[in-house]
Amino acid sequence: MSKARWALFALLVVMTIVAAGGHSLAQRNKGKGKGGPPSGPAPWKKGGKGDTSLPPLKIEDLKPEGVYEILNLLPQKDDQPRIGVTDKIAYRLASYDPPSHTLKFVTLDLAKGALGSKSIKLPPECPSFTGIPRMAYDSGECCVISQQAATVFVDVSTGKVKFAAGFDSSVPQSEPEPKGKGKDKGWPKDREKTSVPASSYRVHGSAGGKFALSIKVDYDDKAKAYTGNGATLHSVDGKSIPLAWDHARYGVPPKARDGVFAVTETEIIVLVTQPKTAGAFSSAHEMSCIVFDRKGTPKEVQTSTEKWHGTNAVRSTISPDGQYIVAHPEDGLHRYVITRGTWQRGYKTDYHDACLGFAPGGGVGVFIENHTPQRAAIKAIKLGTGETVWETSVPHDDVQGEGDDEPFTAIGPAAMVVAAKWGIMSGTTADPPLMLYAAKAVDFVPLSMSYDESGKMIAVLATDRIFVLDAKTRTELYSVPFEKTLPANALGEFITFDSKGKKLLACARGNGVWLVDLLTSKIEVTAPAVPGTFVRALPDLSGVIYSQPKDQGGNVMVQKLDGSEAQRLYRCEYKDTIAVCLWVDEKGKEFLVTERDVGEGKLFLVDEKGEKTLEYNVADVDSAYTGDNTVAAFVTKKKQAVLINETAKWGYTGINCSVLVPGEEPMEELFSAVFKTEDLPGRSTYGATAASPFFGGLHWGDANVARFACPAGVLEADITKGVFTLYAWSRSPQGLTAINPEGKEFFVAGSGGLTTYKLK
Numbered sequence: 026m027s028k029a030r031w032a033l034f035a036l037l038v039v040m041t042i043v044a045a046g047g048h049s050l051a052q053r054n055k056g057k058g059k060g061g062p063p064s065g066p067a068p069w070k071k072g073g074k075g076d077t078s079l080p081p082l083k084i085e086d087l088k089p090e091g092v093y094e095i096l097n098l099l100p101q102k103d104d105q106p107r108i109g110v111t112d113k114i115a116y117r118l119a120s121y122d123p124p125s126h127t128l129k130f131v132t133l134d135l136a137k138g139a140l141g142s143k144s145i146k147l148p149p150e151c152p153s154f155t156g157i158p159r160m161a162y163d164s165g166e167c168c169v170i171s172q173q174a175a176t177v178f179v180d181v182s183t184g185k186v187k188f189a190a191g192f193d194s195s196v197p198q199s200e201p202e203p204k205g206k207g208k209d210k211g212w213p214k215d216r217e218k219t220s221v222p223a224s225s226y227r228v229h230g231s232a233g234g235k236f237a238l239s240i241k242v243d244y245d246d247k248a249k250a251y252t253g254n255g256a257t258l259h260s261v262d263g264k265s266i267p268l269a270w271d272h273a274r275y276g277v278p279p280k281a282r283d284g285v286f287a288v289t290e291t292e293i294i295v296l297v298t299q300p301k302t303a304g305a306f307s308s309a310h311e312m313s314c315i316v317f318d319r320k321g322t323p324k325e326v327q328t329s330t331e332k333w334h335g336t337n338a339v340r341s342t343i344s345p346d347g348q349y350i351v352a353h354p355e356d357g358l359h360r361y362v363i364t365r366g367t368w369q370r371g372y373k374t375d376y377h378d379a380c381l382g383f384a385p386g387g388g389v390g391v392f393i394e395n396h397t398p399q400r401a402a403i404k405a406i407k408l409g410t411g412e413t414v415w416e417t418s419v420p421h422d423d424v425q426g427e428g429d430d431e432p433f434t435a436i437g438p439a440a441m442v443v444a445a446k447w448g449i450m451s452g453t454t455a456d457p458p459l460m461l462y463a464a465k466a467v468d469f470v471p472l473s474m475s476y477d478e479s480g481k482m483i484a485v486l487a488t489d490r491i492f493v494l495d496a497k498t499r500t501e502l503y504s505v506p507f508e509k510t511l512p513a514n515a516l517g518e519f520i521t522f523d524s525k526g527k528k529l530l531a532c533a534r535g536n537g538v539w540l541v542d543l544l545t546s547k548i549e550v551t552a553p554a555v556p557g558t559f560v561r562a563l564p565d566l567s568g569v570i571y572s573q574p575k576d577q578g579g580n581v582m583v584q585k586l587d588g589s590e591a592q593r594l595y596r597c598e599y600k601d602t603i604a605v606c607l608w609v610d611e612k613g614k615e616f617l618v619t620e621r622d623v624g625e626g627k628l629f630l631v632d633e634k635g636e637k638t639l640e641y642n643v644a645d646v647d648s649a650y651t652g653d654n655t656v657a658a659f660v661t662k663k664k665q666a667v668l669i670n671e672t673a674k675w676g677y678t679g680i681n682c683s684v685l686v687p688g689e690e691p692m693e694e695l696f697s698a699v700f701k702t703e704d705l706p707g708r709s710t711y712g713a714t715a716a717s718p719f720f721g722g723l724h725w726g727d728a729n730v731a732r733f734a735c736p737a738g739v740l741e742a743d744i745t746k747g748v749f750t751l752y753a754w755s756r757s758p759q760g761l762t763a764i765n766p767e768g769k770e771f772f773v774a775g776s777g778g779l780t781t782y783k784l785k
Contacts, residue, residue: 082716084751087753090782098449105157110443110444111442116181120157162382167181196226235261236286290319300335301332309333310355390405417450417455473519517534530562535554568584581594594606605620628640642688655669679699700716705756737751739752740752761773
């Protein structure tokens with residue numbers, strides 16, 4: 026059949042689809058060895074009744090069997106930034122699952138350097154949260170978890186939870202947006218008017234996480250005055266103590282800090298601030314310490330006669346022992362350590378928002394100072410004397426952030442451990458700092474993955490590392506980090522095991538090739554970027570095979586990892602054509618090659634010397650079915666070439682299976698499925714939609730039934746029935762899929778982790 030006739034057939038198929046109102050099409054030529062499909066779409070009959078409706082692409086949605094989550098102690102851009110730390114562990118609240126009412130923490134054993142996770146189920150009396158609740162700064166042995174008035178104490182080490190309070194139904198669970206108009210929403214022009222909602226809650230945690238101060242803030246916008254009274258002090262031992270004071274007279278605690286109260290053996294001290302002029306929150310403030318006994322009975326109010334900087338009043342903080350305050354006087358540019366009661370100034374800071382936090386027992390604070398134009402000094406300071414305990418420095422960018430975006434999140438006992446967004450550092454004089462856990466937070470981005478031949482292990486190529494999982498338990502077996510993270514837009518060509526499962530070869534387009542020895546968990550060979558495309562590994566992992574660009578000849582080349590020059594395997598016969606290796610046999614002795622784009626159709630097998638051993642007579646068959654649009658292929662033991670082709674036009678995607686045999690009539694089987702591209706959005710390395718198998722992707726099967734990995738799951742081609750079935754884990758996938766060699770399960774890698782799905 027001529028190419029023109031095949032093109033006409035393809036056009037008529039698409040026209041028929043559109044006329045049918047977007048139904049998917051599955052069409053098959055039943056006549057073996059008869060050359061191909063008919064010249065036009067004949068009526069599709071069901072049960073001999075002449076029904077002309079077109080069958081849809083069959084999609085079966087699957088549920089996950091098990092999940093392996095990518096653990097990262099350090100917060101990524103969408104995570105809450107707070108980290109808790111003791112002298113033994115560090116931890117971060119990673120998620121909350123409403124159905125199971127469970128908090129999940131990522132943990133770090135500081136002695137072993139081992140990452141782990143811990144799921145802690147909340148008691149039934151604790152209400153369900155919306156999204157991830159807030160974890161207080163200064164978390165240590167316990168952490169304070171809150172949302173609106175709901176408050177719980179969580180001991181991450183033991184898994185114990187103490188419920189303190191539930192939601193207050195009279196107050197919105199989240200603060201409203203400012204009411205101003207335009208892009209600034211009233212800020213800062215109407216700042217005084219919109220900075221305080223009518224009613225809101227804030228739960229402040231204490232150093233070590235054993236106490237929480239819950240305060241309801243009521244504000245009358247017309248009167249420019251607070252109208253509430255007092256707060257409640259919750260403790261991890263189950264006690265709740267009401268504390269009474271007049272908000273209108275003395276104000277409320279600074280809202281941008283957790284360290285705004287102190288609990289000693291005999292006293293409870295609450296730090297509060299109040300604008301000197303009613304409603305003028307950016308102008309001068311008064312500052313007071315309200316002192317109670319341990320039963321909540323007021324003892325005294327200590328009010329400073331100084332004026333305090335209004336804009337920075339929200340960042341004032343008090344040490345856990347209640348002796349010292351860090352605040353910004355109105356008469357200068359700097360913050361000071363202030364002695365409570367006498368209001369005497371001590372240690373002077375020179376950095377915006379300089380106080381990172383206090384040691385849980387008090388006495389020592391950690392501060393930022395200017396060091397060099399490039400770096401900021403980090404110092405542990407004795408609050409009473411200003412004496413430096415230890416010091417180090419970090420880049421200025423690492424200490425930027427305010428409020429709930431603070432870069433430092435917890436100080437360990439005696440300030441000997443400091444937790445920050447960018448790592449956990451030891452409280453030791455050293456420059457650069459001595460890191461107990463150092464890693465820039467990198468979003469997990471999978472580039473390629475595959476099973477080993479036994480189906481027991483799964484290898485993943487990510488932007489920051491190569492790692493291997495146990496396929497059954499989903500536990501990590503090996504992890505090999507890259508010295509330098511790959512670019513965010515990197516594309517993975519492949520990752521593959523050797524036959525014994527002891528080595529890996531991985532390739533990222535334009536970035537390099539890596540041979541990994543799993544026994545040593547080291548990169549054995551690093552090779553330069555492959556100067557071509559359609560790259561695949563030689564089965565013995567001795568090198569790669571790839572296609573040159575057209576302007577360099579478009580030949581199929583072999584590049585060994587021994588540093589030798591690349592050798593040509595097959596020379597392209599036509600100018601401006603590219604030859605592509607669609608498949609390599611398991612011994613690396615035979616290669617399925619096609620020539621694309623220009624000239625008569627060509628599809629053939631060549632040996633390792635580049636000599637043709639078998640040709641498929643496809644010169645008169647439309648190249649769309651024989652190589653130009655092939656995204657996955659393999660050759661059976663009977664030398665049948667099974668090709669999966671893809672074409673996308675006019676908002677539709679067509680997937681086609683062609684089974685070709687040697688001889689004058691090459692087309693043994695051919696069937697297609699067509700669907701709206703928007704119904705399966707996504708993109709693989711080579712395919713345009715989520716239903717497209719990867720070029721060279723893992724497959725399972727033979728000339729009867731074959732299954733191919735694709736972004737949405739597994740695409741099954743039942744050749745005996747002429748039907749495609751997509752086993753989908755998602756209709757809008759973000760990630761990759763690998764299929765088990767036995768074809769009974771597949772693995773999905775995405776930004777949230779890795780998940781197993783069983784096939785029916």
